[in-house]
Amino acid sequence: MNDLLQKFAVTALSVTMVTSSFGLIVSPNAAYAADDTAATTTSTGVTQAYESLFQTDNVIDINVTIDDADWESMLESPLDKDYKKVTVEVDGNKLDNVGFSTKGNLTLKSVASMEDSDRYSFRLKFDKYDKTQTLLGLDKMVLNNNYADPSYMREVLHYEALRSIGMDVPMTNYVNLYVNGELVGFYTGVEAVDDSYLERNYGEDYEDGVLYDTDERSYLQYEEGSEYSTLTEDLGTDENKTKLKNFIKTLNDMPEGEKGDIESVLDVDSALQYIAGNMVFGNYDSYNGDKGHNYMLYSDADGKFTVVPWDFNMSFNGYSGGGGRGTTTTGSATTNTNATNVSVDEPVLGISMENVPMINNLLAVPEYKEKYLSYVNELTDYLEGIQDRITELADVIRPYVEADPTKFYTTEQFESNIAYSAGADTSGGMGGTPPEGFEGMTPPEGMTPPEGIEGMTPPDGTTPPSQPDGTSGTEPTDAAGGTGNTQTRPGGNFGGGGGMGSMAAGSLTTFALNRLANLQEQLGREVTPLPETTEDAGSEASSETGTTDKTIFVTLDGQAISFPDQDPLEQSGRVMVPVNAILEALGAEVTWDKTAKTVTAVLNDQTLVLQIGSSTATVNGETLDIDAPAIIQNSRTLVPVRFISEGLGLTVDWDQTAAQVSLTSK
Numbered sequence: 001m002n003d004l005l006q007k008f009a010v011t012a013l014s015v016t017m018v019t020s021s022f023g024l025i026v027s028p029n030a031a032y033a034a035d036d037t038a039a040t041t042t043s044t045g046v047t048q049a050y051e052s053l054f055q056t057d058n059v060i061d062i063n064v065t066i067d068d069a070d071w072e073s074m075l076e077s078p079l080d081k082d083y084k085k086v087t088v089e090v091d092g093n094k095l096d097n098v099g100f101s102t103k104g105n106l107t108l109k110s111v112a113s114m115e116d117s118d119r120y121s122f123r124l125k126f127d128k129y130d131k132t133q134t135l136l137g138l139d140k141m142v143l144n145n146n147y148a149d150p151s152y153m154r155e156v157l158h159y160e161a162l163r164s165i166g167m168d169v170p171m172t173n174y175v176n177l178y179v180n181g182e183l184v185g186f187y188t189g190v191e192a193v194d195d196s197y198l199e200r201n202y203g204e205d206y207e208d209g210v211l212y213d214t215d216e217r218s219y220l221q222y223e224e225g226s227e228y229s230t231l232t233e234d235l236g237t238d239e240n241k242t243k244l245k246n247f248i249k250t251l252n253d254m255p256e257g258e259k260g261d262i263e264s265v266l267d268v269d270s271a272l273q274y275i276a277g278n279m280v281f282g283n284y285d286s287y288n289g290d291k292g293h294n295y296m297l298y299s300d301a302d303g304k305f306t307v308v309p310w311d312f313n314m315s316f317n318g319y320s321g322g323g324g325r326g327t328t329t330t331g332s333a334t335t336n337t338n339a340t341n342v343s344v345d346e347p348v349l350g351i352s353m354e355n356v357p358m359i360n361n362l363l364a365v366p367e368y369k370e371k372y373l374s375y376v377n378e379l380t381d382y383l384e385g386i387q388d389r390i391t392e393l394a395d396v397i398r399p400y401v402e403a404d405p406t407k408f409y410t411t412e413q414f415e416s417n418i419a420y421s422a423g424a425d426t427s428g429g430m431g432g433t434p435p436e437g438f439e440g441m442t443p444p445e446g447m448t449p450p451e452g453i454e455g456m457t458p459p460d461g462t463t464p465p466s467q468p469d470g471t472s473g474t475e476p477t478d479a480a481g482g483t484g485n486t487q488t489r490p491g492g493n494f495g496g497g498g499g500m501g502s503m504a505a506g507s508l509t510t511f512a513l514n515r516l517a518n519l520q521e522q523l524g525r526e527v528t529p530l531p532e533t534t535e536d537a538g539s540e541a542s543s544e545t546g547t548t549d550k551t552i553f554v555t556l557d558g559q560a561i562s563f564p565d566q567d568p569l570e571q572s573g574r575v576m577v578p579v580n581a582i583l584e585a586l587g588a589e590v591t592w593d594k595t596a597k598t599v600t601a602v603l604n605d606q607t608l609v610l611q612i613g614s615s616t617a618t619v620n621g622e623t624l625d626i627d628a629p630a631i632i633q634n635s636r637t638l639v640p641v642r643f644i645s646e647g648l649g650l651t652v653d654w655d656q657t658a659a660q661v662s663l664t665s666k
Contacts, residue, residue: 050134057393061176068180111145121147150414218231230293254361279376319505341518380516555663556664
């Protein structure tokens with residue numbers, strides 16, 4: 001195990017082998033994905049059989065069989081969130097009489113507003129119609145559609161990071177969702193905070209407690225006589241909200257800089273971990289931000305509350321709340337609105353410390369502040385390996401993202417969202433392309449368009465790829481390029497792609513690395529240099545650190561190769577070249593298999609097969625490892641230049657001054 005894995009390993013090394021409709025995936029990501037059961041089961045909790053489904057890097061199949069009329073009704077009236085009775089098969093486990101419904105609030109309304117997508121998030125409630133029925137002990141899970149997240153990773157990574165510091169959090173996986181045999185899309189699966197979650201984490205006596213969910217503005221400020229309408233009982237009973245009111249009053253009554261009685265009503269560690277995570281990973285669609293929601297509170301029988309994190313889809317600077325960038329001053333209060341450089345001492349954005357007593361009052365206690373800073377340091381440890389982790393996870397999910405027929409973002413936008421860009425605006429939140437036809441569209445009744453929808457730009461300045469005129473049939477021109485499948489389904493159209501996510505977050509990697517450098521500086525740690533890219537490399541360039549901002553030229557035996565649709569580019573420190581043009585220049589016969597996502601080239605007595613998203617290729621049936629998977633860019637297949645030498649037997653020379661790749665036949 002290398003040093004990176006050792007740093008983050010929280011459980012023993014495991015190898016997860018997942019069988020899906022796409023074949024066998026082997027994921028040796030123990031340090032991050034590692035047996036979540038050990039990391040998430042506390043000493044009082046109960047081990048559940050369903051934990052095996054929720055290894056972080058798992059990709060499982062969920063097949064829903066629903067009556068056509070019910071499916072059509074769901075798609076025609078998604079805002080009703082009505083449960084429909086279905087049969088479901090989850091990773092080979094089949095159950096009848098399961099509840100299936102849409103879920104969400106702003107995201108649900110936003111998708112319902114789209115003219116060309118019905119890609120909703122969903123709930124599966126296994127005990128909806130039979131209270132004794134569970135899926136291996138699981139009573140409910142949610143399937144999130146990644147509406148605001150082109151990377152498909154924000155939620156998974158934030159939960160994983162909190163798990164690495166010992167916090168009880170929902171488990172996650174990835175899901176290919178099928179409805180009546182048709183692939184609906186590639187989703188993030190999350191263990192719902194329900195009975196099975198509570199039993200797993202708090203033991204068999206969990207039923208003696210009560211679970212509260214939060215709506216917006218759940219700031220936990222004490223108000224005499226208030227019924228705290230934004231906090232609602234989800235499970236259990238707290239008559240007249242007696243326990244909740246006592247908790248809020250005790251929190252607000254803490255003497256300045258002193259504990260008071262807070263430890264009798266709050267698991268302080270859970271609050272500090274939650275607060276630290278939001279600050280480190282830039283998650284301000286939370287209690288740390290102006291919305292004041294997306295967390296739950298679970299009270300045991302004695303009225304002691306634990307903070308339960310929820311809904312991290314806008315983590316890593318996915319939410320630009322607070323009304324702008326930089327800092328604003330109102331009266332004597334300064335409000336930070338830049339997620340990249342939020343102070344560890346004031347971990348809020350878009351709201352003042354005084355308005356969030358669970359942060360302000362706890363961090364005023366020296367012992368709690370020290371503990372909080374220890375969690376910040378541990379999470380910064382995690383962040384130091386984030387680029388490798390993103391690359392690792394991308395290698396697992398890329399084929400599924402490519403094949404996702406309803407994705408909100410193009411494959412190009414997925415790649416852009418996980419690539420570092422020195423020129424990106426790291427202080428922003430959502431940037432992205434509005435859904436096609438959004439302008440002038442009438443929102444559902446009672447809904448306004450998402451804040452900031454006007455004037456948004458695509459992540460990192462990219463625009464959705466357009467189909468080049470005259471594209472040959474040898475390479476993908478539709479789903480592989482991310483334009484989506486617009487096949488009509490009952491009651492609607494699941495067409496996606498084309499930059500449809502109207503609240504797209506900027507580059508995950510760019511924010512993470514800039515945030516890391518800022519945190520290291522604040523904490524007095526050694527600062528990790530930001531990657532050198534084409535935007536700041538000047539005249540220095542290499543195949544390891546990137547190219548200059550000059551056009552990359554490629555010659556074959558002294559003759560220039562033309563790339564009419566997509567130029568070679570630098571990505572993650574590698575020079576990527578369009579392989580089709582090179583193969584055709586060599587005289588190879590090239591074909592593209594749209595279903596299998598493979599390029600096959602026959603040259604003399606050699607047959608080369610290259611699959612999009614795979615880190616291997618075959619030459620005459622022999623497996624060849626390549627140092628980066630092939631990608632799709634503007635409907636062209638790009639491969640690392642090293643593959644040209646190893647796979648095609650050419651000599652490759654790189655002139656960093658001229659930014660030229662010279663290929664020579666042997």
